[in-house]
Amino acid sequence: xxxxxxxxxxxxxxxxxxxxxxxxxxxxxxxxxxxxxxxxxxxxxxxxxxxxxxxxxxxxxxxxxxxxxxxxxxxxxxxxxxxxxxxxxxxxxxxxxxxxxxxxxxxxxxxxxx
Amino acid sequence: xxxxxxxxxxxxxxxxxxxxxxxxxxxxxxxxxxxxxxxxxxxxxxxxxxxxxxxxxxxxxxxxxxxxxxxxxxxxxxxxxxxxxxxxxxxxxxxxxxxxxxxxxxxxxxx
Numbered sequence: 001x002x003x004x005x006x007x008x009x010x011x012x013x014x015x016x017x018x019x020x021x022x023x024x025x026x027x028x029x030x031x032x033x034x035x036x037x038x039x040x041x042x043x044x045x046x047x048x049x050x051x052x053x054x055x056x057x058x059x060x061x062x063x064x065x066x067x068x069x070x071x072x073x074x075x076x077x078x079x080x081x082x083x084x085x086x087x088x089x090x091x092x093x094x095x096x097x098x099x100x101x102x103x104x105x106x107x108x109x110x111x112x113x114x
Numbered sequence: 115x116x117x118x119x120x121x122x123x124x125x126x127x128x129x130x131x132x133x134x135x136x137x138x139x140x141x142x143x144x145x146x147x148x149x150x151x152x153x154x155x156x157x158x159x160x161x162x163x164x165x166x167x168x169x170x171x172x173x174x175x176x177x178x179x180x181x182x183x184x185x186x187x188x189x190x191x192x193x194x195x196x197x198x199x200x201x202x203x204x205x206x207x208x209x210x211x212x213x214x215x216x217x218x219x220x221x222x223x224x225x
C-alpha cells in the first residue's frame with residue numbers, strides 16, 4: 001500500500017531513557033515532517049526535511065534530533081526522555097513546498113513516559 | 115505571533131448542516147487547509163483555500179475571507195461518521211510548507 005508508515009505505534013518508556021521513532025513514505029515525496037500532538041489535541045510542527053536538508057526547525061529541545069538518511073525516511077531520536085514528552089508524534093510527507101502541497105500523515109506514535 | 119482560533123466543541127444532529135468557524139492572525143498567509151481527524155487516527159486532508167470565496171467538494175464546503183482573517187467549513191447532510199475533530203491550518207512561510215494548526219473543533223453528531 002502507498003502510505004506514510006511509522007514504527008512503533010505505541011512506545012512506553014521510563015524517564016531518562018533514549019528512544020527512536022521511525023518514519024517511511026513510499027509516495028515518492030521529497031519533503032517530510034515531524035509533528036507533536038499533545039493531550040489537548042494541539043498539533044504542532046517540530047521539524048521538516050526537504051531532499052534530506054533540514055528546512056524547518058522549531059523551538060524544540062535539543063534532546064530531539066531528527067535524521068533523514070534518504071528522501072523516503074525521517075527518523076526522530078529523543079534523548080533523556082521527560083514526562084512532558086508524552087504525546088502522539090505524527091510523521092507527514094508532501095511533494096515540494098510550494099503553495100498547495102497536501103501533507104499526508106502517518107498513523108502516529110503514542111509515546112508515554114513514566 | 116501566530117494565532118488560530120476555533121470553537122473547542124460542537125454538537126449537531128444527523129442530517130443537519132453545521133458550520134465550523136476559524137479565525138486567524140498569522141505573519142504571512144499562503145493558504146488555509148482543513149483536516150479531519152477521527153479519534154486515534156491521522157489527520158486527513160479535506161480542503162484548501164488560497165483565494166477568497168467558497169470551495170465545494172461534495173458534502174463539504176470551505177470558505178475564505180483573507181481581509182477578515184476568517185474561514186469556515188460547512189458540512190451538509192451530516193452523518194454519524196462525520197463525528198471527528200476538524201483542524202484549521204494556515205500555511206505560512208516562503209520556501210517552506212509550514213502549517214500552523216488551530217486547536218481543532220471536536221464535532222459530535224447525534225442521531
